[in-house]
Amino acid sequence: MKAMEFNSGKIPVWCPGCGNFAIWNAIKGALADLELNGKDVVNVSGIGCSGKMLNHLRTYGFHTLHGRTLPVATGVKLSNHKLTVIVNGGDGDGYGMGAGHFIHAIRRNLDITYLVHDNHIYGLTTGQASPTTDKGLKSKSTPSGVIDEPLNPLAVALNAGAAFVARGYSGEVEHLKELIKEGINFKGFAYIDILQPCVTFGKKYSYEYYDERIYKLDESYDCTSFENALKKVWEKDKIALGIIYKIQKDEYTSLHPQIKEKTLLETTGKIRDISEELQSFK
Amino acid sequence: MKAMEFNSGKIPVWCPGCGNFAIWNAIKGALADLELNGKDVVNVSGIGCSGKMLNHLRTYGFHTLHGRTLPVATGVKLSNHKLTVIVNGGDGDGYGMGAGHFIHAIRRNLDITYLVHDNHIYGLTTGQASPTTDKGLKSKSTPSGVIDEPLNPLAVALNAGAAFVARGYSGEVEHLKELIKEGINFKGFAYIDILQPCVTFGKKYSYEYYDERIYKLDESYDCTSFENALKKVWEKDKIALGIIYKIQKDEYTSLHPQIKEKTLLETTGKIRDISEELQSFK
Amino acid sequence: MTVLTWKIGGPAGFGIMSAGPMFAKALKRSGYSVQGYPEYPSIIRGGYNCYHITFSNESVFSVYKRCDILVALDKVVFDNEDITENMTVIADFDSIKLSEDIVCKKIHIPIKNILKENDFPDIVKNSIALGASAKLLGVDENIVFKLFEESFPAKVVNMNIEAAKKGMQYCENVIQNNFKPDDKVKDYLVMTGNEAIATGAIKAGVGFYSTYPMTPASSILHYLAGVAEKYGIIVKHTEDEIAGIIMAIGASYAGVRAMTGTSGGGLSLMTEGVGLAAMIETPLVIALSQRPGPATGMPTWTEQSDLKFVMNISQDEFVRIVLTPGDLKELFVMTFEAFNLADKYQVPVFVLTDKFLSESHFCVDNLEYDGLEIDRGYIFEGDESKPMDFFPRYKEFKNGVAMRVNPGTPGGLFKAPGNEHDDFGFVATDSKTRIKNQERRFRKENYIKDELPLPKLYGNENAEITFVCWGSTKLPLMEALKFTEKFNFIHFSAVNPINWEDVKNIFKGKKLVAIETNFTGQLASIIAEKTGIVIEDKFLKYDGRPFFVEEILDFVERGR
Amino acid sequence: MTVLTWKIGGPAGFGIMSAGPMFAKALKRSGYSVQGYPEYPSIIRGGYNCYHITFSNESVFSVYKRCDILVALDKVVFDNEDITENMTVIADFDSIKLSEDIVCKKIHIPIKNILKENDFPDIVKNSIALGASAKLLGVDENIVFKLFEESFPAKVVNMNIEAAKKGMQYCENVIQNNFKPDDKVKDYLVMTGNEAIATGAIKAGVGFYSTYPMTPASSILHYLAGVAEKYGIIVKHTEDEIAGIIMAIGASYAGVRAMTGTSGGGLSLMTEGVGLAAMIETPLVIALSQRPGPATGMPTWTEQSDLKFVMNISQDEFVRIVLTPGDLKELFVMTFEAFNLADKYQVPVFVLTDKFLSESHFCVDNLEYDGLEIDRGYIFEGDESKPMDFFPRYKEFKNGVAMRVNPGTPGGLFKAPGNEHDDFGFVATDSKTRIKNQERRFRKENYIKDELPLPKLYGNENAEITFVCWGSTKLPLMEALKFTEKFNFIHFSAVNPINWEDVKNIFKGKKLVAIETNFTGQLASIIAEKTGIVIEDKFLKYDGRPFFVEEILDFVERGR
Numbered sequence A, B: 001m002k003a004m005e006f007n008s009g010k011i012p013v014w015c016p017g018c019g020n021f022a023i024w025n026a027i028k029g030a031l032a033d034l035e036l037n038g039k040d041v042v043n044v045s046g047i048g049c050s051g052k053m054l055n056h057l058r059t060y061g062f063h064t065l066h067g068r069t070l071p072v073a074t075g076v077k078l079s080n081h082k083l084t085v086i087v088n089g090g091d092g093d094g095y096g097m098g099a100g101h102f103i104h105a106i107r108r109n110l111d112i113t114y115l116v117h118d119n120h121i122y123g124l125t126t127g128q129a130s131p132t133t134d135k136g137l138k139s140k141s142t143p144s145g146v147i148d149e150p151l152n153p154l155a156v157a158l159n160a161g162a163a164f165v166a167r168g169y170s171g172e173v174e175h176l177k178e179l180i181k182e183g184i185n186f187k188g189f190a191y192i193d194i195l196q197p198c199v200t201f202g203k204k205y206s207y208e209y210y211d212e213r214i215y216k217l218d219e220s221y222d223c224t225s226f227e228n229a230l231k232k233v234w235e236k237d238k239i240a241l242g243i244i245y246k247i248q249k250d251e252y253t254s255l256h257p258q259i260k261e262k263t264l265l266e267t268t269g270k271i272r273d274i275s276e277e278l279q280s281f282k
Numbered sequence C, D: 001m002t003v004l005t006w007k008i009g010g011p012a013g014f015g016i017m018s019a020g021p022m023f024a025k026a027l028k029r030s031g032y033s034v035q036g037y038p039e040y041p042s043i044i045r046g047g048y049n050c051y052h053i054t055f056s057n058e059s060v061f062s063v064y065k066r067c068d069i070l071v072a073l074d075k076v077v078f079d080n081e082d083i084t085e086n087m088t089v090i091a092d093f094d095s096i097k098l099s100e101d102i103v104c105k106k107i108h109i110p111i112k113n114i115l116k117e118n119d120f121p122d123i124v125k126n127s128i129a130l131g132a133s134a135k136l137l138g139v140d141e142n143i144v145f146k147l148f149e150e151s152f153p154a155k156v157v158n159m160n161i162e163a164a165k166k167g168m169q170y171c172e173n174v175i176q177n178n179f180k181p182d183d184k185v186k187d188y189l190v191m192t193g194n195e196a197i198a199t200g201a202i203k204a205g206v207g208f209y210s211t212y213p214m215t216p217a218s219s220i221l222h223y224l225a226g227v228a229e230k231y232g233i234i235v236k237h238t239e240d241e242i243a244g245i246i247m248a249i250g251a252s253y254a255g256v257r258a259m260t261g262t263s264g265g266g267l268s269l270m271t272e273g274v275g276l277a278a279m280i281e282t283p284l285v286i287a288l289s290q291r292p293g294p295a296t297g298m299p300t301w302t303e304q305s306d307l308k309f310v311m312n313i314s315q316d317e318f319v320r321i322v323l324t325p326g327d328l329k330e331l332f333v334m335t336f337e338a339f340n341l342a343d344k345y346q347v348p349v350f351v352l353t354d355k356f357l358s359e360s361h362f363c364v365d366n367l368e369y370d371g372l373e374i375d376r377g378y379i380f381e382g383d384e385s386k387p388m389d390f391f392p393r394y395k396e397f398k399n400g401v402a403m404r405v406n407p408g409t410p411g412g413l414f415k416a417p418g419n420e421h422d423d424f425g426f427v428a429t430d431s432k433t434r435i436k437n438q439e440r441r442f443r444k445e446n447y448i449k450d451e452l453p454l455p456k457l458y459g460n461e462n463a464e465i466t467f468v469c470w471g472s473t474k475l476p477l478m479e480a481l482k483f484t485e486k487f488n489f490i491h492f493s494a495v496n497p498i499n500w501e502d503v504k505n506i507f508k509g510k511k512l513v514a515i516e517t518n519f520t521g522q523l524a525s526i527i528a529e530k531t532g533i534v535i536e537d538k539f540l541k542y543d544g545r546p547f548f549v550e551e552i553l554d555f556v557e558r559g560r
């Protein structure tokens, strides 16, 4: 399938210029390049402008509750590990409401790809501060300015044990597409924080802001070093794009003898003989 | 008040030898040393063996829902910042159910002291695995062994922006007491992970295990360095006790002009003149 | 014609949601009673937004299906609205394909050209339309210009005034109506239901409001956040709704008047917290603005479908107060009283509203009453002589209620436990203590009952049909009542706990028809549960829209 | 005497909770019907634990207040139990202060000395007591020894056998009873309610079980985790109950039979998820084991107080199936059928139990029936010719139900949305679609009704009093029915949706008394809501204990 064939046919309702368009294109491109068939892909989306991605992909889709993408994705993947599971969510969705699931999903290292559309704001609900919003920003819910320290989600992910941590940018679609491909190919939990300008509510974090600061990690960067990665995620002023950390760890499905061969979908749902079980109660 | 006077009079129901006794003594000692009056202290406890601390202190107390200690503590402290707020919870309570609140409480840096009784297990519900349980441990809920990577809560806390990160140990009551005093004196969110042997369900993490590995940080250690701290929390084999990281940051109540002088308790709850407000709707 | 209706529509992002309310205010300042109703999808750009105003020289309460004057800011309006012959439509007909086929009273305004000629940005379209509308309806232009000054940044005020003037040029003929503007009305307030809740809470001395934003409750958060420093309130947008309610409980435990507010999805997450507040008997006010579900449902639409959820929320049983105000005054006063009830009875108090009531604009003469007084209930003042003593915080003081203690009070030490407990708050599970506590906690109902308003009859006592309603459905019924004597209605502004024997009397001899915006008839269910009276006739609507006045009149005409 | 009762008590940590059930099994293997009931606090050490066994040569169903033979492993037992003259008490009376003052039939066993003399560790106290009890009741010692072999690590088996033998030495006189053991019974099963649920789920082909541990539901998790690899089930202890239910929904969406289970507090956290399952019409089975609340409440005690919570859980309205089985067979079969119902109707199905039913042991002849069949409902098989086509997953196929599609199916693409949606699952909020969906989703109720069991009458048709009950209260009533003809009872093993017109017929002419372990009479409320029949007489208990047989007989004797 070609990238275009992954269009669902619904016209996106993002604001003109919104960074979500680029993410959309990158996902479609990645699916096409990897020669995946839409029927074998499940896109799990959160609630937010980011979550509307779901409507625009010709794949299976699950529009979860706000903040609950990762548990859905976990259930889906464990039940049918032949599916490619791609998760889209916002910074509010994933780092606010969903922060606990994020940490625990990382611990599991299940083979899914998690794309966070990090626009440093709540888009859909008209511009409240998110966990990645800078101190001082005035929003509807913080009219005197945010006073909570912004979260560095990549640093948290790394220290929670993430095996694949990357950063992409809506202004670099090709690069983002390649990252998503790497994420899908990675056998484990691939986490990609995507710098996504919100042209309507995201004041500071514009394309210009990012264009001045981003740079791409190249061959010379060793992404298997935890120290390197920590330095990168705490870097000030400049913003590194690319795979910041990637190591091999036990992938979660592989730790389940239940699904070594066939999927759970194939092996369960049939009546079982439990006479042996009942014997033990005699 | 003397330490003993902080006994509530209820006889503890922890198992003989449980690490919670030491934490109890350390808290009472700290309160006494700091010459605090029990009426000015609120102890917020989670649900678990750890949470039973509440019953044994002659202070105000709030037995929350499982996992919800930190939001309660936040509400209490913002409402009456003259109170000393000490939070006790378990590793299941705080790092499982409460992981999201933990991260967001850290971002706020509110002046409370958070003691996690980290016994690497669910005590009260008879020994299921917790987020800090090692891989491979067989428990009632993981009879074939845990397959999730254990969490390093101190590393996560540091990277979520914690300003005070410490580690104590039930086997070192005096040291723990001093830590708790430092925590209470710290103007901000003081987080202390306490190694607490569970003599009934905690197989590996016994007093012997810890006694062989712990060492205390001394003067020579610079706890204001993030790099140092990161190294300490990721140390293998040996286990550092003491203040691992401590820096000064804006404390949360101080960022609220509403409570610059008097407490919220003192200034609100009275009928307000809202004629000016209503005028704007004309 | 006793009322006129005006509507403005366009794509999301066109500023419909500021132009509409502004025009409602303009009409009010001209001396008309107004009611404004917004519709919009959960999308930042691209969907269809509209704002419908009903106005008259007599009081208006609710929204009609009918639209007399339509302002079409864009061609999408024609895809979304039924254009009828008698409608006056203000639009740039040049830029609409096949506009010849549209049959209506056209007022053509060459918006596109005006923009181009004057080098105006797109966003002033609204002001052009408002200018035209003002002219058409005889609204003094200075009222409009004044509103611009109040609403827009100084540097764009003049541009918008210029734009409005252009609009006026194209619109000479004033719509015929025999309205006599009422000078009194000019001083009335125009506000949304959520604003009435927020101001009621401010009046009541609220100290702490914490929640997570969720349509249609978010504007309570926004409003309170906006005035937090001015009134010394702490307002928190928390990491999720769980933290939202739990923080508020913490604040209340510390002695501060605390509140949270959300919609159904958020309330779902708060479920466990509601039970905690009940168990530790800490006062808590919860504003719930309903929207259609289940789950994410239809975030920007309206329904009254969480009543039974609220009546039964959280595990096990406990007393909760459920208030269901039906208009601005009730919202304001009941929010105010909710804090008193919470403090006096130490139970969770719900103030229910819905998207229609929360986000629509209504007119009210005034909200400052004499006689609003604060009652914080029984609070132990302390005993300096034995500062470290435990206090029987959960021992009955009066009417099932025990004395509260604010931490910090000498001699008031106690434990606030989610567990069942003895008088001091220490865990207890013996049979006697449990029974004593459950009975004491429920005893409060007997006293609360006497404080809550009974359902009230509106209209002619002997009408053929008696609608039974709650919450916002009062409004379309009030409006419909102007046109017929065939029905009256009974409105519940509180549902629990109330004196159901009295309700039976009120019902006596009436042909009852339940009218609710939900699928099953939830109040009707509760009535059956509490009284055994089964209301067979139900007029239910569950498409996310409020009852339009015409629908009620139709129903009454049809005879059922 | 038709039944005997035996009880063992001691501090937590003494092994009461393994000794009790073991002795129940010993009695069953001797040919007696048994019922075992544990009581313990939410503490690992120090509180008072006890385990009460009722047994007879006829079927026994439930627990008595009475205790005929008490094994007191420690002096705390005397603080917690009412000792009566006729009681036989097995204890080390030497180590009990003022034991002279205790009036009862004493069987003294010098446990302390036995331990010391034989160098036994404290933990074998139980085995000494079991030995004595076996002797006293005429239980063959080999049955006891065999149980030790099955239960204890090999290296301590002999020590325990020795200990039991010592106990036997002190206890010669066999209690008089005219029981004739029944050989059939020896082959019966002894299991807890939670075990019946777990085995029912296994039988039904469950593939995924995810939750967070919470008493008294945890043992379902533990049981399933224990056999997960054997049966190829994935069992997850998740970070919280929210993840628990949401993961299960994800699994079900992927096509796997999925289940979660919890108690009230956990269900509170799952509230939003229940609505999600309903909105995306994904099958889900939820086992709820009730305990007293509100909030943390009394974690290790029993109550039936979440029925109305479940009936109304989550925002807005949707069809949910509520099953309320009353004994092991019903639990097993209904859990099995819950999966079929969930698959066929694509709605959440609740299986309610409570601590009493979940953690007590009961006797049942067998649980393997013919006729249990799996029905996965309508599933779209795919269309290879157009693999990338969207499929109308939410278009009615039959009886309100649409065809499910497992992701991966060619030509079955769709969106599963928490939002209101069109046939393909894309967001839709227009009035027509909303109405169509709500009506279709609710239409299922008409068909489910016909599949669920109606309440069933037990006992003499013409008895004076007819108790109305649900869930586990069936058991004490069954037991009490042995002793009197004065009452019969109607048991609801399913509450929603059922055919309430039929229920009215069943009720006709009966003097109804609601009997429930909760404060308000929740089933009675629901009956009033659904039928208008108000049951004024209620026999309610809300102290965390199940109804004891004597209490029911007393009530019946008193005539109300």
Ligand SMILES: Cc1ncc(C[n+]2csc(CCOP(=O)(O)OP(=O)(O)O)c2C)c(N)n1
Pocket: A046, A047, A048, A049, A050, A051, A065, A066, A089, A090, A091, A092, A093, A094, A117, A119, A121, A122, A123, A124, A125, A130, C212, C213, C214, C215, C241, C265, C266, C269, C296
């Ligand atoms: C339980 C619950 N609470 C609140 C909401 C309302 N809500 C929907 S999206 C959203 C914030 C979205 O922010 P983010 O995740 O950053 O997504 P973005 O729109 O920026 O892509 C909120 C608060 C909801 N749907 N559910």
Ligand SMILES: Cc1ncc(C[n+]2csc(CCOP(=O)(O)OP(=O)(O)O)c2C)c(N)n1
Pocket: B046, B047, B048, B049, B050, B051, B065, B066, B089, B090, B091, B092, B093, B094, B117, B119, B121, B122, B123, B124, B125, B130, D212, D213, D214, D215, D241, D265, D266, D269, D296
């Ligand atoms: C919502 C909810 N889910 C589950 C429980 C049951 N529960 C109580 S304590 C606990 C685990 C305690 O573990 P931890 O926090 O580590 O405390 P510890 O007993 O080890 O000190 C659980 C699962 C509960 N009380 N509430």
Ligand code: SF4
Pocket: A013, A014, A015, A017, A018, A019, A020, A049, A050, A119, A123, A124, A197, A198, A199, A200, A201, A202, C044, C045
């Ligand atoms: S509000 Fe922001 S994130 Fe949402 S669609 Fe518009 S630009 Fe994109």
Ligand code: SF4
Pocket: B013, B014, B015, B017, B018, B019, B020, B049, B050, B119, B123, B124, B197, B198, B199, B200, B201, B202, D044, D045
């Ligand atoms: S179970 Fe473990 S944590 Fe709990 S009281 Fe016993 S030793 Fe302490």
Ligand SMILES: [Mg+2]
Pocket: A048, A090, A091, A092, A117, A118, A119, A120, A121, A122, A123, A130
């Ligand atoms: Mg965002």
Ligand SMILES: [Mg+2]
Pocket: B048, B090, B091, B092, B117, B118, B119, B120, B121, B122, B123, B130
């Ligand atoms: Mg623990």
